[in-house]
Amino acid sequence: MVSLGGLARKLFGSAFERRVKSLRPKVAEINALEEKFKNLSDSELRQKTDEYRKRLQEGETLDSLLPEAFATAREASKRVFGLRPFDVQLIGGIVLNNRGIAEMRTGEGKTLMATLPVYLNALEGKGVHVVTVNDYLAKRDAETMGKLYGFLGLTTGVIVHDLDNDQRRAAYACDITYGTNNELGFDYLRDNMTFDRSQMVQRGHHYAIVDEVDSILIDEARTPLIISGPLEDRTDFYKQIDTFIPPLKPEDYEIDEKQKTATFTEVGTEKVEKMLAEAGLLKGHGLYDIENVKIVHHINNALKAHKLFTRDKDYIVRNGEVMIIDEFTGRMMPGRRYSEGLHQALEAKEHVAIQPENQTLASITFQNYFRMYDKLAGMTGTAATEAEEFGNIYGLEVIEIPTNLPVKRIDENDEVYRTVEEKYQAIVRDIRASHERGQPILVGTTSIEKSEHLADRLRKDGITGFNVLNARYHEQEAYIVAQAGVPGAITIATNMAGRGTDIQLGGNVEMRVEQELKDVPEGPERDAKIAAIKEDVAKLKEKALAAGGLYVLATERHESRRIDNQLRGRSGRQGDPGRSKFYLSLQDDLMRIFGSNRMDGMLQKLGLKEGEAITHPWINKALEKAQKKVEARNYEIRKNLLKYDDVMNDQRKVIFEQRMEVMDSKDLTDMIAEMRDEVIEDLVEKYVPHGTYSEQWDAIGLRDKLRELFNLDLPVEDWAKEEGIAEEQILERVKNAMEERAKERAERFGPEVMAYFRKAMLLESIDTLWREHLVNLDHLRSVVGFRGYGQRDPLNEYKTESFELFQAMLSNLRRDVVSKLMRFEIVEQPSEPAPLPEMHADHPEFNGQDDAEGLISVATENDTVVAPSKRDPKDPTTWGKVGRNELCPCGSGKKYKHCHGSFV
Incomplete structure (x- = not known):
């Protein structure tokens, strides 16, 4: 019907x-x-x-x-x-x-x-x-x-x-x-x-x-x-965070070993908040306020390190290093480290040297x-x-797109066996039979391990001369795949193998010429040999066609129909004949996930004997439905994760566009002036709130902040005592004073130098604060999921809080740039070579290099360069500005960034 x-x-x-x-x-x-x-x-x-x-x-x-x-x-x-x-x-x-x-x-x-x-x-x-x-x-x-x-x-x-x-x-x-x-x-x-x-x-x-x-x-x-690139060394910070965990009692936290999660109870949260407040690390009113997103991340890592990870089971300490133990093989994994500060938390727990974290400088999916x-x-x-x-x-x-010639490939029904052993026995029999009649065979597996297992089975059964593809060498892979259509050839490949290269029956003429005649110079001899190769390939193609074309034999179904179709599609090229078949067992991953236990019992009752297979189009349809369910689930996961990525992507576009605008601008005077006004308005509003009496103003706080940030000494407390003065007048006087100071510095350094530093400092501040923002967003992502327990949508929470973090970053950017421009002095010295940032994705690793900047470095007025001979190792106040990679003037032999210049 x-x-x-x-x-x-x-x-x-x-x-x-x-x-x-x-x-x-x-x-x-x-x-x-x-x-x-x-x-x-x-x-x-x-x-x-x-x-x-x-x-x-x-x-x-x-x-x-x-x-x-x-x-x-x-x-x-x-x-x-x-x-x-x-x-x-x-x-x-x-x-x-x-x-x-x-x-x-x-x-x-x-x-x-x-x-x-x-x-x-x-x-x-x-x-x-x-x-x-x-x-x-x-x-x-x-x-x-x-x-x-x-x-x-x-x-x-x-x-x-x-x-x-x-x-x-x-x-x-x-x-x-x-x-x-x-x-x-x-x-x-x-x-x-x-x-x-x-x-x-x-x-x-x-x-x-x-x-x-x-x-x-x-x-x-x-x-x-x-x-x-590596973050600043924050050894003392990790050690300090680590001290908050040992005093906790079992009622202060909850452990889920199956999900590998550790969370604080209400009682535990209160205890941790109290300890953090006493240590001066807590901002705002509570641990889960947005300002404490970094602290929450690190305190959670410390809890995991102490309560979820066991020494000599999950990791060992050898030669002062924390080494991960592979949970499947029980072997050590040297060079591997847990990410996002967890490894540092374990190092703090075990009191060994803490290696710096890597910080994301830029990322995109x-x-x-x-x-x-x-x-x-x-x-x-x-x-x-x-x-x-x-x-x-x-x-x-x-x-x-329709094919140029009709597809002649025969796609046979799947064969389903009860056990993996029975399945492999049938596969080896089928490979032997096809090989003996001269049919080229492409065997598809789902992993390198399974490819090697099948190769061992074939060797034991006396079948040799096959190729197992190694995806690490693309050129070699391409040659093997190109020759996989030679009569009797057996090629074992993982699902991803052979992309970009066709399997031509009889072999590939171009590949053979390249391999066999690479040392033969142009001339009559080479032409004769090319003609001989073409003739040989034509004869081999006739044999392969007579044997039925390429036979694609798959040892398992993949979660995705698309990967199965990729494998099938290798056969039946350009109207050539061919066939494909999938071998399955009830112990395969996909079959196991979709209730094969029930099917196993039913098949035994029906009298299915050992070595027999069940074959029916209905099984193919049932498996296709199962694959559709998995595909739909994976799509939902990707779609949901993309919603989170889109939030950061919108912010990335704003930052990158702003960088472009800065790089393309020849004169940033107006932009900096606007930033200066906004910074002053925010600062005055904080210490001299709108609509309040002068008795409620914090004039001394405003004076100190102006001196600290902008090196500007103004008699703010005297102004506040003037009768009838309003907050608008305070704002106007501060703005005028800032403008005068900016003009005075512009005249002192000259327009060209100021133009250079405006651009350099703005770009440097954008990059530094964007990196910190990326870390904050990572930390927010790791904890925002818990909001679901409070009947709040984690995605909406993430959008709201990431926007607040972004606004705070822009505010910090304005203050940072204006502060630097009001304080910098020029000192002649060679700049340090820029570090080589490590570049990595999920597969290969890449390395790139930032260009080193010129011969001028920037220091604040209180941070001048002192000759090494004039520094007193015992008195840090005599050291002046010390380069991050210089030897520490104290004489320890360590670099400054790992000694007196480390994070406190």
């Missing part, structure tokens, strides 16, 4: 088919130009690029140019590569130009398809970014496709690891830039840490095509790209980085299952 939905699809086609049908007239328009462009000479074809650029400048749109530009790029492809893009590739190119995701089967030519919209959009001269998942693919595609772009008069750059700033800037200045998602994200963060526009490498975010878009924008969407582009598009073999997420989060429509 056909459902109404099924009947409608039969009559009108699916949504994808209707969408593709609407694009066919545009394809016909491009095809109609083919004969005209075929008759152009190479130079005439190249001149088309200049013609299109001129027409764009005269007001034409990209959409109006699309047919001609696509026809031009297709003709260039025929002449450069000998490849004519199919009509389905033209459809895919139109989808990419229309801010869509082209879902295209493996082997259908996504890389070549992308050249069409890339060429069209590069004509605007604003830069097109093509994003890949690793350096190898970025280099390969830039080198290969760069030939086509060069033929049409466009420049191509590539961004990979180990490039310096000048090389990066040159690559981004090209018309088309290939690069990895990591490198592009890090360059954006580094650009927003520079002190001059000329030091930036990127030139904007105009148009990006993301290859393997499902991997980057779904799987790695929340991977934070982080630039971090891939979700938020790629949403910055004016125009975004993507391509992959598998995106339809995540269409809702792409639409809601990125505004991208997923379009399934």
Whole structure:
């Protein structure tokens, strides 16, 4: 019986088919130009690029140019590569130009398809970014496709690891830039840490095509790209916090070992508040006031360290270091540390040397980085299952592009066994049978460990000559995958392996030429050997076709249908025959989660014998439903986390835009004057509140604060004694005095020096306070979830309090900048080299370098530089300004920042 939905699809086609049908007239328009462009000479074809650029400048749109530009790029492809893009590739190119995701089967030519919209959009001269998942693919595609772009008069750059700033800037200045998602994200963060526009490498975010878009924008969407550097040494602070925990009694806290959480009870909170207040660490009225967000984070860490972590079970102390013990293997994990201050809390508990924390200097998630582009598009073999997420989060429509030739692959029903052992026995039997008949086999596993386990099973059963992919070496991986279609080849791969490289039946001619003839020079001998390789590959392809094409054998189902489809899609390329089958057991993770115990009992009652499998289309549908549930749950988690990320992202945009405005400004006099007025207004309001009598004013407090912050000595208490004086007059006198002092300093240092310092100090203060703000937001995130217990929405609480923290940061920024500008003195000395910030994401590690500043450093009036010979080691008042990385003048042999310059 056909459902109404099924009947409608039969009559009108699916949504994808209707969408593709609407694009066919545009394809016909491009095809109609083919004969005209075929008759152009190479130079005439190249001149088309200049013609299109001129027409764009005269007001034409990209959409109006699309047919001609696509026809031009297709003709260039025929002449450069000998490849004519199919009509389905033209459809895919139109989808990419229309801010869509082209879902295209493996082997259908996504890389070549992308050249069409890339060429069209590069004509605007604003830069097109093509994003890949690793350096190898970025280099390969830039080198290969760069030939086509060069033929049409466009420049191509590539961004990979180990490039310096000048090389990066040159690559981004090209018309088309290939690069990895990591490198592009890090360059954006580094650009927003520079002190001059000329030091930036990127030139904007105009148009990006993301290859393997499902991997980057779904799987790695929340991977934070982080630039971090060591925090100030706060040993005494951690030690002080640690002393508050031992006096607590069991009724003061609650422990949940299963969830690994430790929380204070009401009684415990009161005790801790009292101890913190006595130590002078508590601000406001209570522990959970917004001003104490850092203290809450560290006191919670100290409680966890004492009550949840056990020495010699969770960690050991060896050679004065706290070393984590892996809970699964029982082995030590040298070099690994708990994050966010927890490791420091353990070090304080064990009274060993406390290593400084790393502080986030800048961070962004891939979700938020790629949403910055004016125009975004993507391509992959598998995106339809995540269409809702792409639409809601990125505004991208997923379009399934039909294959050029019908798919001949046979997708067999899953085979379900009772135990893992029975499943592996069946897998080994099937691999042996397929290998003996000469069928190439791609075996998919869900982890490296399972790949190695299967490899051991095959060796024990006498099956050798197989390849186990190692994802660490992309070039080697690409060669293995390219040759996985040779008759009888057995390739064991994890789900992510082989991306970006097609499995061609009989093998890949280009890869073999590259590997086998790398030492053979150009000439007749090399040509003869290339011809022999081509002939051999053709014969091998015939054998592979006769054996049934590529057989994809999966050892388990993944939580996501998309990953399963990626594996299946390796077979049946360009109309080739092939087949796929999934082997499962009731002990697999997915089966176990969805009630396999009940199924196990039922199968035993039905008399299922050992080694027998159950196979039925209903099982496939049931598993697909289970996978849909998991996908929906994961999407909800990502969507919820994005709401928190968006709060910080909005603040990041404000800060980064403000930095740009400062860097681009030639004269910041008005901005600083405005900041100065706001600071004075806030300060006077605090000590001389509006609508109060002079007896209620704190004139002495205001006088002291003006002296401390701005080096301004004013007779505020005398003013307050004047009869009939109002708070507005006090404000006016302070403003006038500040203005006079600012003018006097401007005349003393000169306009050029003042302009330099206004910009330098404003940028430095923005960066310093933004870093502190990021730490505060991290701490707030870690505790805001508890608000749910009080029937308050954690997200709303986070939005409200993060906004208050942001407002406080802006207020501190104004005060900090004005204070520095009113107090600084210039002293001649070499500046310290800037530290190398550590850069890391979830996978590779990156290192970058901030440019060292000039030969002028800034000191307050009471902080002058003293020659080392004139310093008395016993009298710190004689030391003057000491560099953070200088040896401490006390003679301890330690650096100043680890000795007398440490955090108190």
